[in-house]
Amino acid sequence: MSDGNRRKIVAAIIGLALAIGLGAVSYQLYKASEQRDTGYTYQPADEASVGVVGTSKALAKAYQPKCKNPQNDKDADLCAQWAAVEQVAEANRLTSLNAKMAIASLVATAIATFLLLWTLWETRQISRRELRAYVKLEPIKSSGIVEVGKLIQLNLDQIDYGHTPAINCEFHYASAVRSVDWDWSDEIIGKREGKRKITIHRDSPSSMTIFSKHPMTAEEMHGIKIGALKIVARGTLFYDDVFGGSHYTQIGVEIGSAELEQKRVRLAAFGNIST
Secondary structure (H helix, E strand, O other): OOHHHHHHHHHHHHHHHHHHHHHHHHHHHHHHHHOOOOOOOEOOOOOOOOOEOOOOOOOOHHHHHHHHOOOOHHHHHHHHHHHHHHHHHHHHHHHHHHHHHHHHHHHHHHHHHHHHHHHHHHHHHHHHHHHOOOEEEEEOOOOOEOOEOOEEEEEEEEEEOOOOOEEEEEEEEEEEEEEOOOOOOOOOOOOEEOOOOEEEOEOOOEEEEEEEEEEEOHHHHHHHHOOOEEEEEEEEEEEEOOOOOEEEEEEEEEEOHHHHHHOOOEEOOOOOEEO
16 A cells, blocks of 8 residues: 555544544534523413413414513513513523534634644655655666676666665665576565665765676576576665655666677566665
8 A cells, every 4th residue: 555545544534533523522512502492381370271381482372462462460470471481592592503603613623723734744745755865776888797607797876866865775686597588576586685784865876786696607608698598687775765764776687698799788677666
Protein backbone atom coordinates (compact mmCIF):
# COMPACT_ATOMS: atom_id res chain seq x y z
CA MET A 1 0.00 0.00 0.00
CA SER A 2 1.42 3.37 -1.00
CA ASP A 3 1.93 6.20 1.48
CA GLY A 4 -0.71 8.31 -0.32
CA ASN A 5 -3.40 5.64 0.00
CA ARG A 6 -2.42 4.96 3.61
CA ARG A 7 -2.81 8.65 4.46
CA LYS A 8 -6.23 8.77 2.79
CA ILE A 9 -7.44 5.73 4.75
CA VAL A 10 -6.17 7.19 8.04
CA ALA A 11 -7.83 10.54 7.26
CA ALA A 12 -11.13 8.79 6.43
CA ILE A 13 -11.02 6.79 9.67
CA ILE A 14 -10.28 9.92 11.72
CA GLY A 15 -13.06 11.84 9.98
CA LEU A 16 -15.54 9.01 10.53
CA ALA A 17 -14.62 8.72 14.21
CA LEU A 18 -14.93 12.49 14.62
CA ALA A 19 -18.34 12.51 12.93
CA ILE A 20 -19.61 9.62 15.10
CA GLY A 21 -18.34 11.29 18.27
CA LEU A 22 -19.87 14.65 17.41
CA GLY A 23 -23.10 12.96 16.40
CA ALA A 24 -23.33 11.17 19.73
CA VAL A 25 -22.65 14.38 21.66
CA SER A 26 -25.15 16.26 19.51
CA TYR A 27 -27.84 13.64 20.12
CA GLN A 28 -27.31 13.73 23.87
CA LEU A 29 -27.47 17.52 23.97
CA TYR A 30 -30.56 17.51 21.79
CA LYS A 31 -32.34 14.96 23.99
CA ALA A 32 -31.39 16.93 27.09
CA SER A 33 -32.83 20.11 25.61
CA GLU A 34 -36.01 18.37 24.47
CA GLN A 35 -36.61 17.00 27.93
CA ARG A 36 -37.12 20.53 29.16
CA ASP A 37 -40.21 20.86 26.97
CA THR A 38 -42.57 19.06 29.34
CA GLY A 39 -46.29 18.72 28.66
CA TYR A 40 -48.85 21.07 30.12
CA THR A 41 -52.48 20.41 31.05
CA TYR A 42 -55.08 23.19 31.19
CA GLN A 43 -58.49 22.20 32.46
CA PRO A 44 -60.60 24.89 34.21
CA ALA A 45 -62.65 23.75 37.18
CA ASP A 46 -65.93 24.92 35.71
CA GLU A 47 -65.43 22.93 32.44
CA ALA A 48 -64.11 19.58 33.57
CA SER A 49 -65.20 17.82 30.38
CA VAL A 50 -63.14 20.07 28.12
CA GLY A 51 -59.41 20.47 28.35
CA VAL A 52 -55.99 19.82 26.97
CA VAL A 53 -54.55 16.50 28.07
CA GLY A 54 -50.91 15.55 27.36
CA THR A 55 -48.24 17.57 25.66
CA SER A 56 -49.40 20.77 23.98
CA LYS A 57 -47.41 23.89 23.11
CA ALA A 58 -50.28 25.66 21.32
CA LEU A 59 -53.28 27.38 22.93
CA ALA A 60 -56.38 25.18 22.77
CA LYS A 61 -59.08 26.77 20.58
CA ALA A 62 -61.74 26.10 23.23
CA TYR A 63 -60.11 28.69 25.47
CA GLN A 64 -59.01 31.31 22.97
CA PRO A 65 -62.30 33.29 23.11
CA LYS A 66 -62.22 33.49 26.90
CA CYS A 67 -58.58 34.60 26.91
CA LYS A 68 -59.25 37.21 24.27
CA ASN A 69 -62.19 38.54 26.22
CA PRO A 70 -62.39 37.09 29.76
CA GLN A 71 -65.92 37.14 31.11
CA ASN A 72 -64.98 37.05 34.79
CA ASP A 73 -62.03 37.13 37.17
CA LYS A 74 -61.76 33.34 37.22
CA ASP A 75 -61.35 33.16 33.44
CA ALA A 76 -58.87 36.03 33.57
CA ASP A 77 -56.80 34.15 36.14
CA LEU A 78 -56.89 30.99 34.05
CA CYS A 79 -55.87 32.90 30.93
CA ALA A 80 -53.00 34.51 32.82
CA GLN A 81 -51.83 31.10 33.98
CA TRP A 82 -52.00 29.71 30.45
CA ALA A 83 -50.08 32.70 29.10
CA ALA A 84 -47.35 31.99 31.66
CA VAL A 85 -47.27 28.36 30.54
CA GLU A 86 -46.93 29.48 26.92
CA GLN A 87 -44.04 31.78 27.83
CA VAL A 88 -42.24 28.88 29.51
CA ALA A 89 -42.85 26.69 26.46
CA GLU A 90 -41.51 29.43 24.16
CA ALA A 91 -38.46 29.87 26.38
CA ASN A 92 -37.82 26.12 26.22
CA ARG A 93 -38.19 26.19 22.43
CA LEU A 94 -35.65 29.00 22.15
CA THR A 95 -33.30 27.15 24.50
CA SER A 96 -33.57 24.04 22.33
CA LEU A 97 -32.93 26.12 19.20
CA ASN A 98 -29.88 27.73 20.79
CA ALA A 99 -28.58 24.31 21.78
CA LYS A 100 -28.95 23.05 18.21
CA MET A 101 -27.18 26.14 16.87
CA ALA A 102 -24.38 25.63 19.37
CA ILE A 103 -24.03 22.00 18.28
CA ALA A 104 -23.94 23.03 14.63
CA SER A 105 -21.29 25.62 15.43
CA LEU A 106 -19.26 23.02 17.33
CA VAL A 107 -19.42 20.57 14.44
CA ALA A 108 -18.44 23.27 11.93
CA THR A 109 -15.53 24.35 14.13
CA ALA A 110 -14.33 20.76 14.53
CA ILE A 111 -14.51 20.16 10.78
CA ALA A 112 -12.69 23.42 10.04
CA THR A 113 -9.99 22.55 12.58
CA PHE A 114 -9.56 19.09 11.12
CA LEU A 115 -9.28 20.48 7.57
CA LEU A 116 -6.76 23.08 8.74
CA LEU A 117 -4.59 20.44 10.42
CA TRP A 118 -4.86 18.21 7.36
CA THR A 119 -3.84 21.08 5.08
CA LEU A 120 -0.84 21.90 7.27
CA TRP A 121 0.20 18.25 7.33
CA GLU A 122 -0.14 17.89 3.56
CA THR A 123 1.83 21.13 3.00
CA ARG A 124 4.59 19.75 5.22
CA GLN A 125 4.63 16.46 3.29
CA ILE A 126 4.72 18.25 -0.07
CA SER A 127 7.63 20.40 1.09
CA ARG A 128 9.50 17.30 2.20
CA ARG A 129 8.90 15.57 -1.11
CA GLU A 130 10.16 18.61 -3.00
CA LEU A 131 13.29 19.00 -0.86
CA ARG A 132 14.27 15.37 -0.15
CA ALA A 133 17.10 13.51 -1.85
CA TYR A 134 16.45 11.53 -5.05
CA VAL A 135 19.33 9.24 -5.99
CA LYS A 136 19.70 7.65 -9.40
CA LEU A 137 22.11 4.89 -10.44
CA GLU A 138 23.64 5.18 -13.90
CA PRO A 139 26.16 2.82 -15.55
CA ILE A 140 29.42 4.47 -16.59
CA LYS A 141 29.94 3.83 -20.28
CA SER A 142 33.21 2.24 -21.42
CA SER A 143 34.06 1.49 -17.80
CA GLY A 144 34.67 -1.81 -16.06
CA ILE A 145 36.61 -5.01 -16.41
CA VAL A 146 35.39 -8.09 -18.27
CA GLU A 147 38.46 -10.28 -18.75
CA VAL A 148 39.30 -13.94 -18.34
CA GLY A 149 40.85 -14.70 -14.95
CA LYS A 150 39.63 -11.47 -13.33
CA LEU A 151 36.60 -10.50 -11.30
CA ILE A 152 33.88 -8.84 -13.37
CA GLN A 153 33.78 -5.14 -12.45
CA LEU A 154 31.01 -2.77 -13.52
CA ASN A 155 31.13 0.86 -12.43
CA LEU A 156 28.06 2.95 -11.59
CA ASP A 157 27.50 6.60 -10.81
CA GLN A 158 25.26 7.46 -7.86
CA ILE A 159 23.74 10.88 -8.57
CA ASP A 160 21.55 12.88 -6.20
CA TYR A 161 19.01 14.92 -8.18
CA GLY A 162 17.26 16.23 -5.07
CA HIS A 163 17.79 19.43 -3.12
CA THR A 164 19.28 17.88 0.03
CA PRO A 165 21.95 15.20 0.65
CA ALA A 166 21.28 11.48 0.77
CA ILE A 167 22.69 10.14 4.04
CA ASN A 168 23.52 6.68 5.39
CA CYS A 169 23.93 5.41 1.83
CA GLU A 170 24.66 1.69 1.66
CA PHE A 171 25.27 -0.12 -1.61
CA HIS A 172 24.34 -3.79 -2.16
CA TYR A 173 25.22 -5.58 -5.38
CA ALA A 174 25.45 -8.91 -7.16
CA SER A 175 26.82 -10.13 -10.49
CA ALA A 176 27.00 -13.48 -12.30
CA VAL A 177 27.15 -15.13 -15.72
CA ARG A 178 23.91 -16.75 -16.85
CA SER A 179 22.29 -18.08 -20.04
CA VAL A 180 20.83 -15.59 -22.48
CA ASP A 181 17.27 -16.73 -21.71
CA TRP A 182 17.77 -16.30 -17.96
CA ASP A 183 15.09 -14.14 -16.37
CA TRP A 184 15.58 -11.91 -13.36
CA SER A 185 12.63 -13.55 -11.64
CA ASP A 186 14.14 -17.04 -12.01
CA GLU A 187 16.79 -16.63 -9.35
CA ILE A 188 18.01 -14.28 -6.66
CA ILE A 189 21.69 -13.70 -7.31
CA GLY A 190 23.87 -13.95 -4.22
CA LYS A 191 24.00 -10.51 -2.63
CA ARG A 192 27.17 -8.77 -1.54
CA GLU A 193 26.91 -5.88 0.87
CA GLY A 194 29.05 -2.79 0.96
CA LYS A 195 30.32 -2.19 4.47
CA ARG A 196 30.81 1.55 4.43
CA LYS A 197 28.07 4.15 4.56
CA ILE A 198 28.54 7.40 2.71
CA THR A 199 26.75 10.70 2.08
CA ILE A 200 25.88 11.70 -1.47
CA HIS A 201 25.53 15.42 -2.10
CA ARG A 202 23.51 17.09 -4.79
CA ASP A 203 25.27 17.29 -8.17
CA SER A 204 28.32 15.46 -6.74
CA PRO A 205 28.22 11.93 -8.21
CA SER A 206 29.76 9.11 -6.24
CA SER A 207 31.04 6.03 -8.03
CA MET A 208 30.40 2.46 -6.93
CA THR A 209 31.64 -0.81 -8.42
CA ILE A 210 29.80 -4.11 -8.78
CA PHE A 211 32.10 -7.11 -8.44
CA SER A 212 31.41 -10.73 -9.30
CA LYS A 213 32.09 -13.42 -6.71
CA HIS A 214 34.31 -15.46 -9.00
CA PRO A 215 36.79 -14.61 -11.79
CA MET A 216 35.62 -14.90 -15.36
CA THR A 217 36.51 -18.28 -16.92
CA ALA A 218 37.53 -18.89 -20.52
CA GLU A 219 34.40 -20.99 -21.05
CA GLU A 220 32.19 -18.15 -19.82
CA MET A 221 33.92 -15.62 -22.05
CA HIS A 222 33.51 -17.92 -25.06
CA GLY A 223 29.81 -18.41 -24.25
CA ILE A 224 29.26 -14.65 -24.09
CA LYS A 225 31.03 -14.07 -27.43
CA ILE A 226 28.93 -16.69 -29.25
CA GLY A 227 25.72 -15.37 -27.74
CA ALA A 228 24.95 -18.29 -25.42
CA LEU A 229 25.67 -16.51 -22.15
CA LYS A 230 25.40 -13.02 -20.72
CA ILE A 231 26.60 -11.11 -17.67
CA VAL A 232 23.83 -9.96 -15.34
CA ALA A 233 24.36 -7.50 -12.50
CA ARG A 234 22.17 -5.70 -10.00
CA GLY A 235 22.97 -2.81 -7.70
CA THR A 236 20.75 -1.47 -4.92
CA LEU A 237 21.45 1.71 -3.00
CA PHE A 238 19.67 2.16 0.32
CA TYR A 239 19.66 5.69 1.71
CA ASP A 240 17.89 8.09 4.07
CA ASP A 241 16.81 11.65 3.46
CA VAL A 242 17.44 14.44 5.95
CA PHE A 243 13.77 14.31 7.02
CA GLY A 244 14.02 10.76 8.35
CA GLY A 245 12.55 8.93 5.34
CA SER A 246 14.14 5.71 4.03
CA HIS A 247 14.40 4.97 0.30
CA TYR A 248 16.20 2.79 -2.18
CA THR A 249 17.18 2.84 -5.85
CA GLN A 250 17.86 -0.32 -7.82
CA ILE A 251 19.40 -0.90 -11.22
CA GLY A 252 19.76 -4.03 -13.34
CA VAL A 253 22.27 -4.27 -16.23
CA GLU A 254 23.29 -6.92 -18.72
CA ILE A 255 26.26 -7.51 -21.02
CA GLY A 256 25.85 -9.77 -24.04
CA SER A 257 28.02 -10.36 -27.07
CA ALA A 258 27.14 -7.00 -28.68
CA GLU A 259 27.79 -5.05 -25.49
CA LEU A 260 31.05 -6.92 -24.90
CA GLU A 261 32.28 -6.02 -28.37
CA GLN A 262 31.24 -2.37 -27.96
CA LYS A 263 32.48 -2.22 -24.33
CA ARG A 264 29.20 -0.99 -22.94
CA VAL A 265 26.28 -2.20 -20.82
CA ARG A 266 22.54 -2.17 -21.37
CA LEU A 267 19.79 -1.66 -18.83
CA ALA A 268 17.86 -4.80 -18.03
CA ALA A 269 14.11 -4.93 -18.66
CA PHE A 270 13.58 -5.92 -15.03
CA GLY A 271 14.91 -4.64 -11.74
CA ASN A 272 15.08 -0.88 -12.24
CA ILE A 273 13.16 0.62 -9.31
CA SER A 274 13.31 3.87 -7.38
CA THR A 275 11.40 4.97 -4.27
